Amino acid sequence: MNDSKKSIKDYIKADKQEAFFKLSSEVYTDPYLFNLEMDKIFYKSWVYLCHESQLKVPNDYLTTYIGEIPIILVKTEGGKILGLINRCRHRGALVCRQEKGNSKFFRCPYHGWTYSNDGRLLGVPDRDGYPEQFNMEKLGLLKIPQLVNYYGFIFGSLSSDVPEFENYIGEAGKLLRLIAQKFPGGIEVLRGYHKYGVPINWKLAFENAVDHYHAPFVHESYFEAVGHNPGRRIDLRSKDLSLYLGKGHLVDLMFREYEIYEVDEKGSPWYLNNNGNLTEIEKKWASKITFHLAIFPNVIVFDVASPGPTIRVIRPVKVNYTEVYSYYYLPKNAPKEYKEKELRASLRFYGPAGMGTPDDLEVLKLATEGYKVKEKEGKYNDLSRGVHRDFRYHEILELVNAEMIGHGTDDTGYRGFYKWWAKIVFGEELDF
Incomplete structure (x- = not known):
């Protein structure tokens, strides 16, 4: 069967009147489903990221994931918690390889592009090698569109039009x-x-x-x-x-x-x-x-x-x-x-x-x-x-x-x- 034509009936048999609920083991083994879950669930909903106590003081950070997307969570100098996509805007390498630490900056190990911990691009080696139109202000680390602190539990979403958090929780x-x-x-x-x-x-x-x-x-x-x-x-x-x-x-x-x-x-x-x-x-x-x-x-x-x-x-x-x-x-x-x-x-x-x-x-x-x-x-x-x-x-x-x-x-x-x-x-x- 063409994967795109699959429906829930291919994975679940349920009848309340007959009192049975059967789940196909393919729910756990089908790569097509896994890819759907990444797209429909992890990239378009809220996902738990960390607890606020894991970022105790300014410039504390930790790295995690939303699905397959690498994320940096950081407490800035002003005490605000931000979620940044852990990907250099130059050639895509991770800018932070440590699981946790304390730093004001993240420097890409590939070509040395350096970012502040609030995501701004601060330094590019040999800046003169780029054209006049090259705008560092537009090349900061991308931010997670949605971030919520719920009684100390931090949730985020990669989707800008995700349902309100209160509705989700x-x-x-x-x-x-x-x-x-x-x-x-x-x-x-x-x-x-x-x-x-x-x-x-x-x-x-x-x-x-x-x-x-x-x-x-x-x-x-x-x-x-x-x-x-x-x-x-x-x-x-x-x-x-x-x-x-x-x-x-x-x-x-x-x-x-x-x-x-x-x-x-x-x-x-x-x-x-x-x-x-x-x-x-x-x-x-x-x-x-x-x-x-x-x-x-x-x-x-x-x-x-x-x-x-x-x-x-x-x-x-x-x-x-x-x-x-x-x-x-x-x-x-x-x-x-x-x-x-x-x-x-x-x-x-x-x-x-x-x-x-x-x-x-x-x-x-x-x-x-x-x-x-x-x-x-x-x-x-x-x-x-x-x-x-x-x-x-x-x-x-x-x-x-x-x-x-x-x-x-x-x-x-x-x-x-x-x-x-x-x-x-x-x-x-x-x-x-």
């Missing part, structure tokens, strides 16, 4: 605000981070971060080591929820069995913000829930104490290769003992020698191997778990107006995600 913004505001003094991202590449599609990395169902099986050894009971996570009597918030945003939400933000075993909660930043409803729920918030298309914020608060950024490189960046964040004003405990917990699970991430990567690679099956029915994944359950009137609606609510182990969020994905990539409404 929707209900997910309420939970992001809760993360940012509930701690006195706010949060900060720690200096170090973990980066790894894995031969899987980017959507697998995004989905797995809010997959509740896998935990007692994939992470059994971790739960045993820390003395948790993994069986609770697949007990339908548990209150845990899978939420679809609309706009492609997902939540794996858990109700706490005990207070987890403590200094020690007998410590009392210190973290709830009493300075008026939170509403009474937000305070109520902040002490009851913890969650993984997946914001379409490339960031998951883990609001959990153990194994540790984390911001995970997904970077699609190829259809079958993804880079993942894990940053740890903590409350700025938390007691020292609490910070040390949380960092140890994070390293124990998410670190390179941890017990969590390696297990996740192994099963995601196994799934990718299975996606090589092309037989007509054998290539479909079944995402119908929980389609018969309805949590529409759950009390969580007091905090966030979720479009779809299921049990924590259900595929509710994924069905919502792929409804949005179908609309963005193919311009088609999935009737489910």
